[in-house]
Amino acid sequence: MSKKVIVIGGGIIGLCSAYYLQKEGHQVIIVDQSNLDSGASYVNAGYLSPSHIIPLSAPGVMRKGFKWMFNPSSPLYIKPRLNIDFLKWVWAFNKSCSQKHVNKAIPVIKDISVWSQDLYDDIKHNEHFSFHYEKKGLLMLCQTDKMLEEEIKTAHLAKREGLEATEISLSELKKIEPKVNIDVKGAIYFKCDSHSTPHEFMKEMKAYLKDAGVIFYTNEKVEDIEVTNKAIASIKTNKQVLKADEFVLAAGSWSPILSKKLGLNLLLQAGKGYRINVERETNISIPAILCESKVAVTPMNGFTRFAGTMEIAGISHEINKVRVDAIAKAASKYYPEIKITDSEKEQAQCGLRPVSPDGLPYIGKSSKCKNLTIATGHAMMGWSMATATGKLVSEVISETKTTLNLQTFNPDRKF
Structure with missing residues (x-):
């Protein structure tokens, strides 16, 4: 009907x-x-990522959030405020940061993400859309042994869910990204992921x-x-x-x-994220997450996008230049030959993502x-x-x- x-x-x-x-x-x-x-x-990283099977509310995240609260350039910033909705959200978020919750969430996140990726394929084919959409996978780039160990564990979880994930050596990394210098200890390669150019x-x-x-x-x-x-x-x-x-x-x-x-009373908080577009050749061909910095890198149609941070600070579109600088510094830290200019940072934009407690x-x-x-x-x-x-x-x-x-x-x- x-x-x-x-x-x-x-x-x-x-x-x-x-x-x-x-x-x-x-x-x-x-x-x-x-x-x-x-x-x-319009400002997101454009990822179709079945690999992202771990929910934001995971063990240790709340502890990191409290530690990062005093660091204005941290990947996750939760602004404390005396607001009943915010306090209820924090309480629920903290309760959700458990291994039991993660175990329950993993197959659910995987199923909806894989299905969604298939539906993007269908739309593009059935409607003859021409938007930029590539299946090149996603690299998880790690600069420390500790982070690499964590990502290897996540890769094992992903493989148990039927997703294609492998640890790759530095020589293998060089083969799949031959034109760009990358300063890392190691990487995980999720071949199951895709990326797009959102505004298209x-x-x-x-x-x-x-x-x-x-x-x-x-x-x-x-x-x-x-x-x-x-x-x-x-x-x-x-x-x-x-x-x-x-x-x-x-x-x-x-x-x-x-x-x-x-x-x-829908428990939800706005999570602000930023993006910087670099409209010149970076030689980056495969999307990547700069793991320690929590920055996403996407080669889009005609430019490379660097995006990141999660700022839980209410509904506001004010650009925090400290957080934009943090994204730019992370780019140069992992890709030493890439320097994001002041003019590129000045063109940064933000978007508010709706974040549930779990x-x-x-x-x-x-x-x-x-x-x-x-x-x-x-x-x-x-x-x-x-x-x-x-x-x-x-x-x-x-x-x-x-x-x-x-x-x-x-x-x-x-x-």
């Missing part, structure tokens, strides 16, 4: 939800407070959806939600009142603000509202999980059996 569906949020999750919903014959409207040309969906995919998907009849209301902020008998009757933007049969909340880091209007997204319906489907909280994995999330949203609203069990992603789950 065809339904009228309003998707709140026009980032990668919202667009993929709209894509699969219109494929099922639903009438779709996308509402977004921006012009749909900036944010986390976003541009093509928006154009496709408009041609398919999806309506876009941009620069419209949802200000209020009218609820009757545990169902959304309408939403009020700064420009109009909109009604629909079903609603999708895919507003990223802004999702908790709207969920409160429904009586749902490192798993919220996908599905809440008992608080029967015609709302939630799709947010993906943290650094939004790009990797977007297509599968959109497909699941469509399955929920179309009332068909979901491809994956949604219990682990339940928005009402307890922490």
Whole structure:
């Protein structure tokens, strides 16, 4: 049965939800407070990474977070503040930092990431999209023996999950990256990963959806939600009142603000990440994670992107130059011949990633509202999980059996 569906949020999750919903014959409207040309969906590393099987909330992360709290250039920064939602999130995050949670999360993350990668393949083929998309794998570059040992353990976990991961020697590294000097002790090579140029995919998907009849209301902020008998009757933007049969909340880091209007306290914090684009030849051909610095390096279409940091400090788009400098220094530390210039750093941009306490997204319906489907909280994995999330949203609203069990992603789950 065809339904009228309003998707709140026009980032990668919202667009993929709209894509699969219109494929099922639903009438779709996308509402977004921006012009749909900036944010986390445009400044991310472009990874499709089944290799990223360890959730952010892992043993030892909270301890590192407290230590890094006093280092403005640290990979993870959690700004302390007296805010009840933030304190509840910290408490839940700390509870999730256990090996038991990691063991439970690994197969779940792997399944949705692998499926999502397959769906990207399908979209590119079926819609004849031309966005940059390569399957060259991902290198985990380590400068210390301790980090290399940790990454070897992760590689063993990945192999047990059926992913292709191998430890490679420095001579092997030189063979696959012959044109760039890399200063490391060793590396892990995940051949299962892919990478893309995000803004190209976003541009093509928006154009496709408009041609398919999806309506876009941009620069419209949802200000209020009218609820009757545990169902959304309408939403009020700064420009109009909109009604629909079903609603999708895919507003990223802004999702908790709207969920409160429904009586749902969605534990979520904005995690700011930065990117620097280098639009000159770097000779880097394979994506890499600079492990000790937690910086992602991606050879995109016409430039190389250096991205990183996780700054839990509320909703803010202020550029912290110290953190941008840290990314630039990490690039030169691992790639001694690459020096990011001041002008390149001045063009740095940031995006806010929605971070759940347990490192798993919220996908599905809440008992608080029967015609709302939630799709947010993906943290650094939004790009990797977007297509599968959109497909699941469509399955929920179309009332068909979901491809994956949604219990682990339940928005009402307890922490």
